[in-house]
Amino acid sequence: MAKPKLKEHLINRDWCKGCGICVELCPKNVLELDNENKAVAARPVDCICCKMCELRCPDLAIEVITEDDK
Template identity: 55%
Template structure:
């Protein structure tokens, strides 16, 4: 398995789908996610994400999507 680079992932949480169970928060090895004021999952430290996908995999409501960030630099 290839090494994942920190800060290379975009984590999207769909709050309307999130029921606030906290499973994603518990499974995140880098503690990228936390509860917001409404008791739903939110992204607190996206730059620490290692793109492991544990949050997306374990979310019972499919409220989280982890994608690779697009590079802003053009390839030469």
């Protein structure tokens, strides 16, 4: 199976509460909290699309969209 290719991180800023779970548990250190304490994809090129941030987000606020996703 080909490696999934990242299209974008969809982050719902109204739902994100800035708990930092996605930031601290990302295996590739892709995400950061910005000055409003919301998650942002600071280094999207490093993303391996494991989607652990999406699966672990307590606020359903982040989605990892890959090229394969319709």
